[in-house]
Amino acid sequence: MQEIIKAIEESAKKIKVLIETGDTGKSEFENSTGDTQLKLDIESDKIIEDIFAKIPTIKAIVSEEQDEIKKINENGKYLIAYDPLDGSSLVDVNLSVGSIFGIYENEFNAKNIIASIYVVFGPRVEMVVTTNEVKMYRLLNNEFKFIQNIKLNEKGKLNAPGSTQNCWTTFHKQLIDDIFNDGYRLRYSGGMVPDLHQILLKGGGLFSYPATSDRPKGKLRQLFEVFPFALTFEKAGGKAINGEKRVLEISTTHIHDTTACFFGSNTEINRVLEVYSKNA
Ligand SMILES: O=P(O)(O)OC[C@H]1O[C@](O)(COP(=O)(O)O)[C@@H](O)[C@@H]1O
Numbered sequence: 001m002q003e004i005i006k007a008i009e010e011s012a013k014k015i016k017v018l019i020e021t022g023d024t025g026k027s028e029f030e031n032s033t034g035d036t037q038l039k040l041d042i043e044s045d046k047i048i049e050d051i052f053a054k055i056p057t058i059k060a061i062v063s064e065e066q067d068e069i070k071k072i073n074e075n076g077k078y079l080i081a082y083d084p085l086d087g088s089s090l091v092d093v094n095l096s097v098g099s100i101f102g103i104y105e106n107e108f109n110a111k112n113i114i115a116s117i118y119v120v121f122g123p124r125v126e127m128v129v130t131t132n133e134v135k136m137y138r139l140l141n142n143e144f145k146f147i148q149n150i151k152l153n154e155k156g157k158l159n160a161p162g163s164t165q166n167c168w169t170t171f172h173k174q175l176i177d178d179i180f181n182d183g184y185r186l187r188y189s190g191g192m193v194p195d196l197h198q199i200l201l202k203g204g205g206l207f208s209y210p211a212t213s214d215r216p217k218g219k220l221r222q223l224f225e226v227f228p229f230a231l232t233f234e235k236a237g238g239k240a241i242n243g244e245k246r247v248l249e250i251s252t253t254h255i256h257d258t259t260a261c262f263f264g265s266n267t268e269i270n271r272v273l274e275v276y277s278k279n280a
């Protein structure tokens, strides 16, 4: 696992330079989810793949930007699913973005996730590693230094409601309105990594990306985005659900499957469960 962490550190240093100097324009290609790929998506994907290709403990990798699983080393132990540049369309407006990695064993499935790592590229570069604990590191003088463990409070103050609002169900709209009426503050940048990082570091709150009429299965991808953060939220003392159950109990039928998802501290997620159990 240590060499995987080192590999991700190496990729983060290179992606930092790419973000700072690269072309933010579109490529002529689409990924499996139908998004037009930016040149930055393709280049950051290549940076990560080239680094992972040299790690003997990695058996296979799959990227949000690629159609298929790639074999690395038949005798390797780990499977890695990654989103090389989450929120890539925010680079041109200079908002924070990230990379997300889910580390699996045996099969790409929620029950096999054993660790996750994400990197936030903001005013500072930070890396959060989840195994049994959630540990945050910061890039200082070109080295990642341990800063703190992350633990959520039982209840937070932030609300990050994602997706197209005019496609929400009436009960979801009511839930979000009720949360704001209770004094929660809006914090939503459109980048999953900084939005969830903020909730984790400020002690709690709710991030939601529900099923909507335009996206009945949500938008966020299970293997590359949802499961890695679900592990982090659970190990930090919070929860991650699809409205009905833990997202880490969902089974994946295709590598690019998406799901509705809610991440947060316990009080807010219990509130979502209560509303969804009566309405969904
Ligand atoms: O604009 P929306 O629909 O709220 O979606 C925002 C979500 O989409 C994403 O940008 C999807 O990730 P990619 O940039 O990797 O495609 C998430 O980071 C974010 O939470």
Ligand SMILES: [Mg+2]
Pocket: 083, 085, 086, 087, 192, 225
């Ligand atoms: Mg993403």
Ligand SMILES: [Mg+2]
Pocket: 041, 064, 083, 084, 085, 086, 087, 088
């Ligand atoms: Mg992406």
